Amino acid sequence: MFNTSQVRQDFPLLTRPDSARQIYFDNACMSLKPSLVIDAMTEYYRDYPACVGRSSHHLGQLASQKVQAVRAKVAKFINASSEEEIIFTRNTTESINLVARSLGIKATDRILVSDKEHNSNLVPWQLLCQQTGATLEVLPSRADNTFDLDHFAQVITGARLVAIGHTANLDGVTVPISEIIRLAHSAGAQVLVDGAQAMLHQRLDVRALDLDYLAFSGHKMLGPTGTGVLYGKASLLNSLEPFLVGGDTVESVTYTDHKFLPVPERFEAGLQDYAGLLGLGAAIDYLSALDFSAIREHEYQLNHYLTSEVQKLAKFRLIGPEDPRQRSGVLSFYFDGVDAHQIALMLDNMSGIMIRSGQHCVHSWFHAHKLTGSARVSLAFYNTMEEAEQFIKTLTKINQIF
Ligand SMILES: Cc1ncc(COP(=O)(O)O)c(C=O)c1O
Known part of the structure; x- marks a missing residue:
């Protein structure tokens, strides 16, 4: 009980x-926040409101350590192989756009989505396909709105990517994600899972599932607004082109060229929502104990x-x-x-x-x-x-x- x-x-x-x-x-839209999340955010602003990864003074170092610890917590929570596989974003939407914009999609590529995707896992692919000439195919659900695995098995061959919501915010139905990933991988396709609606209700193990990419939002899992995560297998993230670029993404820059930092930093442009990330870390502490x-x-x-x-x-x-x-x-x-x-x-x-x-x-x-x-x-x-x-x-x- x-x-x-x-x-x-x-x-x-x-x-x-x-x-x-x-x-x-209304928890599918936004979860409530426990006190320890609110306290963790306040603590940042009160005790170490400094730049992360930029300033070497003691407050800067403390803030950097705290944010790095959140990355480790997220990695552990979803059982990623390493912290480098965790990219901080603002939300699920940005995580999905990051993948869409960085994959190097070509006119000959086929991308599959279900017929129940949130706009955030549909519009980025629509726009990308309009711009590149790639094909977007919508997988029809069964009459009761559940995922049609038989149809999927018939059409997966030749697809480049399956972008699929784990649990639908429309009706709460969860897709058979292990089978989808297994079928996709055996056909040579990659899988991006929109995990926005999963994280408050179950633990996802990215390695056990052999997930390629997982996108989720802090605010739907007890965390603050404006925090999100993109998990990606290290080998895949290393092959992506940066999406947003600028400060904090580069190792060195001349007037004519630049050298990007390794992942994940090369994908985290500009100053981040550090208070929010610390709140996300507290949310993960809370969820981990449930x-x-x-x-x-x-x-x-x-x-x-x-x-x-x-x-x-x-x-x-x-x-x-x-x-x-x-x-x-x-x-x-x-x-x-x-x-x-x-x-x-x-x-x-x-x-x-x-x-x-x-x-x-x-x-x-x-x-x-x-x-x-x-x-x-x-x-x-x-x-x-x-x-x-x-x-x-x-x-x-x-x-x-x-
Ligand atoms: C299934 C699903 N995907 C994506 C999103 C978008 O999340 P966000 O607005 O945090 O980017 C939502 C939000 O309701 C969602 O339910």
Whole structure:
């Protein structure tokens, strides 16, 4: 059993006097932050607000050591072979763009994405293919929105890259990532995994999965906004062209030429969000101490309850497979003929329940399915059964109004 009441003590928002009206079900958009993350950021600004990797005075050295320690923590957390495989970015979006812009894609290349990608794992590839003449192919999901591995096995031959979301923010469905990577590698293709929605719910082991690239954001895994990571196998990162260049990426420069630093620094242009990175390190400390199998079961219990109760409501339509075990902590739905934003506003006004509504940056899927949007509940380990019950009570009232 996961001890929710204990972890809730760690989150300032959940211990406020009005916490009963802070029912936060928007974790796929942004997770809450535990105190130790906020404290780590404050500590940087208070105790060693200096440049990293530039200044040799004692504050500069301390800040550099602290940031380097975060790189080591990230590497350990995802089981990378070395710290050099961890590039700090601002978010998942930037990590994906970095790969897209640095791979040296040619007109003859084929890139595969699923039909449920977040705009951040679709638009960079669309633009790149428009500019280079490469081909972008969209893999259709099965009727229940799960990944079609048989189709994938038929089309993977000859592809240069598969760029795939590990867990969809649309409906919480996780793709069979090990099989995808195995099939892709045996066909000679590389795999970039958009791990934005995975990191709060499970541990990813990049070596066990034999991942080529993994992109994720700090803010969806208890960390600060503006922090992200790109993991890449050292051999692959060494073959990429730098994407953003300038200060901190070069070893030496003349008026006519420059020599880049080795990876990862050559990809980290300009002064970084050091306070944010220290917060990310604290988030990883926090996540590292959690029991993810207990979390999975806890989120399943909540989603199972929500799913079985909402299906009693006449207008309810679910996005994704019926089985909540296949939808991580996500319940994405709409009411026939009702604006999803209206549902979200009413939940908030009536009970302080915060969900996301709209197309969740997966516009392509909604356009293809001729839907205007959905209301999306996305859970985290600190959510409780009492909150789920309050949601059902409130949604039942809303259903009666329409
Ligand atoms: C699956 C997925 N990929 C990418 C992103 C983009 O993340 P960011 O805005 O942090 O770059 C998100 C954000 O919602 C997401 O859910």
